[in-house]
Amino acid sequence: MLDYRFIKENIDAVKQNIKNRNMTSDADLVVELFNKRTQLISALQEFQQKRNENAAAMKQKLEVEQRNALIEEGKALKEKISLMEAELKEAEEALDREGKKIPNMAHPDAPIGSLDTENLEVKQVGKPREFSFVPKDHVELGQNLDLIDFEAATKVSGPKFYYLKNEAVFLEQALTMYGLQILKKHGFTPFITPDIAREEILTGIGFNPRGNESNVYSLEGEDACLVATAEITLGGYHKDEILPKERLPLRYCGLSHCFRREAGAAGQFSKGLYRVHQFTKLEMFVYCTPEDSDAIHEELRLIEEEIFTGLGIPFRVVDTCTGDLGAPAYRKWDLEAWMPGRNGGEWGEVTSTSNCTDFQARRLNVRYKNEDGKNTFVHMLNGTAIAMSRALVAIFENYQNEDGSIDIPEVLQGLCGFSKIEAK
Numbered sequence: 001m002l003d004y005r006f007i008k009e010n011i012d013a014v015k016q017n018i019k020n021r022n023m024t025s026d027a028d029l030v031v032e033l034f035n036k037r038t039q040l041i042s043a044l045q046e047f048q049q050k051r052n053e054n055a056a057a058m059k060q061k062l063e064v065e066q067r068n069a070l071i072e073e074g075k076a077l078k079e080k081i082s083l084m085e086a087e088l089k090e091a092e093e094a095l096d097r098e099g100k101k102i103p104n105m106a107h108p109d110a111p112i113g114s115l116d117t118e119n120l121e122v123k124q125v126g127k128p129r130e131f132s133f134v135p136k137d138h139v140e141l142g143q144n145l146d147l148i149d150f151e152a153a154t155k156v157s158g159p160k161f162y163y164l165k166n167e168a169v170f171l172e173q174a175l176t177m178y179g180l181q182i183l184k185k186h187g188f189t190p191f192i193t194p195d196i197a198r199e200e201i202l203t204g205i206g207f208n209p210r211g212n213e214s215n216v217y218s219l220e221g222e223d224a225c226l227v228a229t230a231e232i233t234l235g236g237y238h239k240d241e242i243l244p245k246e247r248l249p250l251r252y253c254g255l256s257h258c259f260r261r262e263a264g265a266a267g268q269f270s271k272g273l274y275r276v277h278q279f280t281k282l283e284m285f286v287y288c289t290p291e292d293s294d295a296i297h298e299e300l301r302l303i304e305e306e307i308f309t310g311l312g313i314p315f316r317v318v319d320t321c322t323g324d325l326g327a328p329a330y331r332k333w334d335l336e337a338w339m340p341g342r343n344g345g346e347w348g349e350v351t352s353t354s355n356c357t358d359f360q361a362r363r364l365n366v367r368y369k370n371e372d373g374k375n376t377f378v379h380m381l382n383g384t385a386i387a388m389s390r391a392l393v394a395i396f397e398n399y400q401n402e403d404g405s406i407d408i409p410e411v412l413q414g415l416c417g418f419s420k421i422e423a424k
Contacts, residue, residue, distance in 0.1 A: 001099050001362050004034040017105050022114045022323040025101035033095040040088045047084060051077045100203070104359040106322045107331035113321030119334065120321070125305060126314030128338045128345065129398060136404070137341030138396040139272040142168065144404050145421055147396075148273070160262060160277045167421045171395070171408070172280065172388045174415035176255060179282040179386040182307055186299075188253040188284065193233035195257050196224050201236035204363035206328035206356075217259050230254030231382040234285035235360055242375055243368045249288035249296060253385060256281060272393065274348060279389040286381045287366065290358065293379035297355040300383035301333045304351045307385060311409045313394045314338040316347055329354040337394040350390045353383030 007014050007030055014027045054074045058067070111120040142148035147168035153161040164172060180190055199209040199218075202225055208214045209225050217226040227233055234254045243250070258281050273279075284303065286296050301317065308315050320332040332354040336347035358377035361367070367375045399407040404423040413419045 001359060002102050002104065003362070004030065004095070004099060007031060007099075007102060008034060014102065014105070017322075018103065020106060020112050020322040021103050021325060021327075023101075023103050023327065025103070026098060027102060030095065030098050030102060033091060033098060037088065037091045037095055040084065040091055044081065044084045044088060047077060047081050051081060100363075103325075103327040104330050104357060106325060106329075107355075109319070110325065110331050111319055111321040112323075114323035116321070116324045118321040119318040119324060122317040122319055122333075124314070124316040125309055126312070126338075128314050129340065131340065133402040135340040135345075135397060135400060137272065138339075138393045139341075141341075141396045141400055141404065141406060142272070145406065145424055147421070150272070158277070160275070162273065162276060167416070167418065168392065170416040170418070171412065171421075172392065174412040175386050175388055175391055176280070176282060177415050178310075178412055179307060180253070180255070182303065182310075183253045183282070183284065183385055186251070186303055188251045191230070191234065191252060191254040193227070193230045193254040193256045195227055195259070197227050197232050197236060199223050199225060201239065201364070202227075202232055204239070205232050205235045205360055206326060206363075207232065215261050217261060226259035227256060228260050229258050229281060229382075230256040230283035231285060234283065235380060235382070236364060238287065238366045239364045241366060243287060243366065243378060245289070245368045245370065248368060248378070249286050249292060252285045252287075254283045254285065256283070258387075273389040274342075274393055276389055279387060281387045282385040284353070284381075284383040284385050287378045288381070289368065289370075290376075290379050293355050293357060293381060297331065297333075297353065297381055300353040300381060301335075304333075304335050304353060304383060304385065308335060308337065308350065308394075310411045311391070311395065312411075313350075313391075313398055313409075315350070320352070326354065328356040328359045330357045330359070331355050337390070337398075339394060339397050340400075341397040348390070348393070350387060350394060351384035353381070355379070355381050 007027055011027055011031060018025050018027060054070055054077060058070050111118060146166055149163040149165060153163050202209045202216060207216055209216055209218055216228050219225060234252050257278060259278050262275055262277060284300055288296050315335050315337045318334045318336060320334055325332055332352055334349050335351040337350045339346060339348045342348055357379050360380045361377040366378050368378055370376045395409060396406055406421040408416060408419050
């Protein structure tokens with residue numbers, strides 16, 4: 001969340017940022033509640049001081065009448081303080097509830113827009129392949145080669161689930177090792193993270209764990225959810241800690257299953273593996289000082305580019321517009337791979353990387369001690385190394401042959417043990 005004093009002192013900029021992000025939140029109400037809380041704290045402290053003075057006076061030698069008067073005064077102060085504490089608690093809960101609706105400030109260079117079509121293309125890497133035949137989409141390729149079974153998964157688990165089979169199993173494992181090897185080279189500490197996190201962690205990261213608008217699965221009867229990304233579990237790893245400055249930046253990568261409800265996600269671009277309820281993802285996460293976060297954000301994007309350049313997949317980089325940013329993100333880069341089977345050939349998002357500044361750290365209370373000895377909130381960044389399902393889409397469609405077979409990217413051949421998936 002944003003610092004309440006920052007909201008108060010920059011109210012016009014905060015309101016314009018909410019408008020630019022196409023979000024609904026009330027910055028004026030947050031300031032009003034912040035002022036009310038401040039006043040209540042000040043008033044409560046005055047009455048607590050009077051209570052302390054009353055208690056001190058009771059320790060002196062007093063006449064009966066004086067003692068009785070102090071006792072009555074003490075009772076009245078206790079009752080008043082109790083009422084004020086209840087009022088303060090109510091005000092703090094309202095402030096917290098409304099404050100969480102305020103999004104992070106956007107980077108000054110982030111393009112202003114409301115839809116993903118208004119994202120700004122920064123560059124393209126690689127040239128889309130020209131086919132001498134009409135390319136198939138990954139669904140047809142996967143089913144013809146007995147690599148994916150959507151029908152059985154729907155029967156067993158429901159729509160938007162899938163079985164990977166045969167060579168696709170080895171290919172996904174090869175993608176995992178390929179990504180881990182690159183991240184190890186860049187100094188990341190690898191994790192296999194839990195698939196469940198407490199709701200307070202999801203809220204701290206910026207996910208809504210409950211309600212119709214939530215994109216995560218809540219566990220009935222539990223104060224916990226299935227994770228939608230390892231960003232959640234890696235971001236919660238240092239909750240309520242003060243990190244030594246000399247250890248920063250901390251570069252972590254987490255391999256996890258990801259579970260997403262994808263409520264309302266329909267249409268041709270959600271078919272097959274592109275938008276599913278469960279997939280495996282290798283995620284990057286960094287804790288750093290504020291002065292380093294912009295440079296590290298660039299570093300994460302370059303690692304994503306390195307991964308997909310190595311796979312030989314054509315892609316473009318886009319600077320995400322304000323209306324397409326998630327609430328915690330200050331700035332976000334997306335990598336969109338060329339997908340020949342998608343509507344005759346289109347770009348589809350395969351990775352993203354976000355600088356969330358101290359927005360998540362404030363909720364999760366993750367700090368470090370700066371040069372002045374003051375505890376300061378860290379900056380937190382995340383980035384997709386490889387979302388396996390979407391990487392498979394890109395590989396299947398870009399490496400397909402006219403006979404229906406699929407070549408394997410050279411960097412994966414030694415890891416999966418074959419160079420081609422032959423037509424059955």
